[in-house]
Amino acid sequence: MLFRSFFDDKLAQYTYLVGCQRTGEAIVIDPARNIDDVVKAAKKEGLTISAATETHIHADFVSGSRQLAEQYGVKLYLSDEGDDNWKYQYTEGLDVEFVEDGNIFSIGYVDFEVMHTPGHTPESISFLLTDRGGGASNPMGIFTGDFVFVGDVGRPDLLEKAAGAEGTADSGARDMFKSVQRFKELPDYLMVWPAHGAGSACGKSLGAVPSSTVGYEKQFNWAMKIEDEQAFVDELLKDQPEAPVYFAEMKKVNKVGPTVLKEDTRVPDFTAEDVKRAMENDKTLVIDTRPATIAEKTLIPGSINIPYNKSFTNWTGWLANYDEDLVIIGELYDKEDIIQSLHSIHFDRIIGFAQTEAVAEWETHDAYETLSVKEFVEEAKKDSTYVLDVRNDVEWGEGHLDEANHHFLGELRQIDVPKDQTLLVYCQGGARSAIASSVLKSLGYEDVKHMAGGYGAYKREMKN
Known part of the structure; x- marks a missing residue:
């Protein structure tokens, strides 16, 4: 078996590639929207990605499952848990198998057993991995998605805070309590592979270590130590961070189906005059990605400064609106990475990119x-x-x-x-x-x- 993880530090999100080296097949778990690096890694190892799956309908980034299905024809294994409000709506014409608690599917000689683990969301599932090709008859580890993190569990209040699903925070917390009890029955030796690490807004105290074990989490994860349901609910709902406003859009996008990116999509280069013309439209937002120490002296009037660093995606998601056209000011060497970061949360209306040199002659003054x-x-x-x-x-x-x-x-x-x-x-x-x-x-x-x-x-x- 081959195992690889890919980490997006701006979303604190993990994508996993698991391959059966006997048959040359591979599956991607919780794929990000841009899956080029994963596809390249699979090819390098002589594997063909034949399937993709995800642990739930994500709220913090655009899933790459549909992109993989449309672009590469892979089969999707998607949750059929939860009520009608939590069913995927983009699957017509695609090769899809809906899975429930207890189902097992295989990629070559690698088995994945589905475990329904609601709490973060009603349809959330986890996957127990058994490497039969390596001679195993018992699971090696579990892909927990946003259920169990290193040192924390997924927050149950996002549906209420970000998506407006009133009353779901308390019921989700109670579902999470039951899921945690079930998790505690798993063997201590199992590896735990979560969907997020420190920096994600999907929990309040995620650890920075990329993986753990069931036994370690039983000993040191706060959520495993509380035996009283009400005390657990109170602690889980207390002091959760603000829910980014773009989470509501992500939940909808991943449910109805994100736009499939085309290989020939290009963001045009803008001159200063292009930027000025674009700003005549009050539905255009100009984002300056330079460091604040530079932007504070030369900020174009009407633009906002969100430096391109690990926090860029988060604050753009908070401050930009999905009905706005975006114009980006930045360094040419960052262009593709910036665009990819914006695409990762479905900001696809990027109408132009202006290099810092292109706007250097713009009449500016000290912004603040x-x-x-x-x-x-x-x-x-x-x-x-x-x-x-x-x-x-x-x-x-x-x-x-x-x-x-x-x-x-x-x-x-x-x-x-x-x-x-x-x-x-x-x-x-x-x-x-x-x-x-x-x-x-x-x-x-x-x-x-x-x-x-x-x-x-x-x-x-x-x-x-």
């Missing part, structure tokens, strides 16, 4: 000002200022400046605060407040300043 902690604190005392804390609910609850008003970064494009005051913005470390400052400038707020080093620096410098 960066203040030291002491300067920020002095400014915050003035009646002419309005202080914004753009961190999440948990961070805010753990402490904040007395003068601050809580306005989470992901919701800033819907903000309404005084335009006749100086806006002072801070986060935990300075990165989110820089993004927030660019958003506020794009909304027409003229006098915007943010704190270098954020609340972390404030505590170090002012509390000592």
